[in-house]
Amino acid sequence: MPRASAEDAARTARSIVDTATSLFAESGYAAVALEDVAAAAGVTRGAVYHHYASKRGLFTAVVARLQERVASAVVSAADQAGPDAAAQLRAGCLAFLDAVTDAAAVRTLLVDAPAVIGWAEWRQLDAEHSVVHLREALAATGITGALLDPLTAMLSGAMNDAALWLAEHPADATARAAAHRSLDLLVDAAIAQANAGDR
Amino acid sequence: MPRASAEDAARTARSIVDTATSLFAESGYAAVALEDVAAAAGVTRGAVYHHYASKRGLFTAVVARLQERVASAVVSAADQAGPDAAAQLRAGCLAFLDAVTDAAAVRTLLVDAPAVIGWAEWRQLDAEHSVVHLREALAATGITGALLDPLTAMLSGAMNDAALWLAEHPADATARAAAHRSLDLLVDAAIAQANAGDR
DNA sequence: TTCCTTTACGTACGTTGTGTATGTAAAACT
DNA sequence: AGTTTTACATACACAACGTACGTAAAGGAA
Incomplete structure (x- = not known):
């Protein structure tokens, strides 16, 4: 040939x-x-x-592309939300939900990736793309040191599982609305705690 | 032989x-x-x-045993928390964090299991063991229909990722305390929303 | 233009790991 | 005591990854 x-x-x-x-x-x-x-x-x-280089290498390339796609959707949504940090955080979270479920890549990004490339490396990849923005947004709303990292991890996990739950209800508008409301509820709780002067 | x-x-x-x-x-x-x-x-x-029957069958047996162990720890902790539904919820969540990280099985239960036995089946297994109690506890605090399922999924995901985050900080008492406080924060937010007459 | 090197594959092979079929001897029941 | 069933060990077939090698054209150098 x-x-x-x-x-x-x-x-x-x-x-x-x-x-x-x-x-x-x-x-x-x-x-x-x-x-x-x-x-x-x-x-x-x-x-x-x-x-x-290998099957894992190909898979890693796939994961990286998907993450970049999701991250860009999140960032543009947050940018369009105006200057308020809390509004940016809420908009970014909802955009993440929509982007990750729309990509039809929930399985690859959220189920296979941690097991295949290892949770630590996946976490690092995720941190460089999506979670950075989540962490920065939380910090911008006033979350202090000790709780910032665990809250970031927990909100990230909450959004991931919300996406997986949503993926089981495809094209269900009421389910999506309920997920959005639940997500807002948790995010608002974090923001409120920050504004309350947490210690 | x-x-x-x-x-x-x-x-x-x-x-x-x-x-x-x-x-x-x-x-x-x-x-x-x-x-x-x-x-x-x-x-x-x-x-x-x-x-x-197969490698997957052996793995499934391993997962089932680990989940039973974690679930029993959660249930006993909730039982010891007294009659208050909110107190039971909080105690159960904290017990889940400790049990799942202590078992040294975080990787098997939270990373490998969804990918190996499939997320849907894992979710169902999880629902039968741990998540049932979470869902019932949330319902007992007054969460209504539409938000119950997504909130259950999100809190479950939040706890899973909190456990994974904790597993990266082994034997770190301050990290564990911060995770506990963060978890309480989110759980309290859900309870407060329920008590506020959510819709 | 001609030569040489590098690139972009295809082909063939070795190795590992799963699952299955078969053998066997002792336990358990009749 | 005889028969069946159980609890393994052994041997084999097959799939999939990775690697070594081959090859022919592209892209420069002289």
């Missing part, structure tokens, strides 16, 4: 990540063989191993 | 689950081969496949 040009190579690389993204989303990491990815992308496993 | 008596067989079955529990906890599901489990238990893979 002949060889492709530089931009053709970039196209096959992207094609591999794209097909891997959808296959991982619908079948889960363990059930997807690299042979399946290669066949669906119209190449052989050799091509996959040329562009990505 | 000769054959063991009925109670000897039960002993080897328990021995297999025990060693599998510790191996899964320290290395993760994917990195543990059944050969490792069998060798550590002093048997061959044949014995493992005789007592458990």
Whole structure:
């Protein structure tokens, strides 16, 4: 077989990540063989191993792209919420819920990723993309040192499980509204505690 | 090789689950081969496949035992908290945090289990053991229909991620105290909302 | 233009781990 | 005492990952 040009190579690389993204989303990491990815992308496993070091490496690339997509949605939503820190926090949280469920990647990001790439590394990746903004937003509302980290972790976990719960009720507007209200409830509690002069 | 008596067989079955529990906890599901489990238990893979249908089946047994252990700790703590529903809720949540981190099984229960046995089945298993009590406790404090399920999911997720965060700070008393205070904060917010006549 | 190096794959192979089929000897029941 | 069932061990088939090697064209250098 002949060889492709530089931009053709970039196209096959992207094609591999794209097909891997959808296959991982619908079948889960363990059930997807690299042979399946290669066949669906119209190449052989050799091509996959040329562009990505391992199955985990390909998966990591998929996760990174999804996280960037979600993070950008969160950031733009927070920016559009005006200058108020609390409003930005609320808007960002709701945007996260919508983005992560809309991406059809709930399974990849929230279920497979921690187990495959390890919770610590996943947490770090997550921290660099989404959780930073959550942490900064919480800090901007006045949360102090000792509670900042655990509250960040807990709110992040609450949003993740809310997204997983929502994913079980697809296209259910009332469920989505209830999730939004519940999320606002918890976020407001954190903000109120901060404003109350927590110690 | 000769054959063991009925109670000897039960002993080897328990021995297999025990060693599998510790191996899964320290290395993760994917990195543990059944050969490792069998060798550590002093048997061959044949014995493992005789007592458990598959690797997933063995893992499911491990998960079920861990969940029962955690659930019993939660229930007994809630029972000792007196008749007040809110006090029972708070005590149960704190007991969950301690039990799930103390079991050294955070990884198995919270990271591997959803990915290996599937989030839906894990959720159902979890619902039958721990989350039932959370849901009932929230209902007992007066949370109404629409918000009950999402709030249950979010508080459950918050506690899970709090446990994972705590597991990164082992034997750190101040971190544990901060996690407890943060958890109380969120739980109180839910209770307060319920008492305020939420809609 | 010609040569050389590097790139972008494909092909073939070794290795590991799962599951299954089969063998066997002792326990448990009749 | 004989038969069946149990509790394993052994051996094998198969799938999937990773690696080594081959190859032909792209992209520069002379």
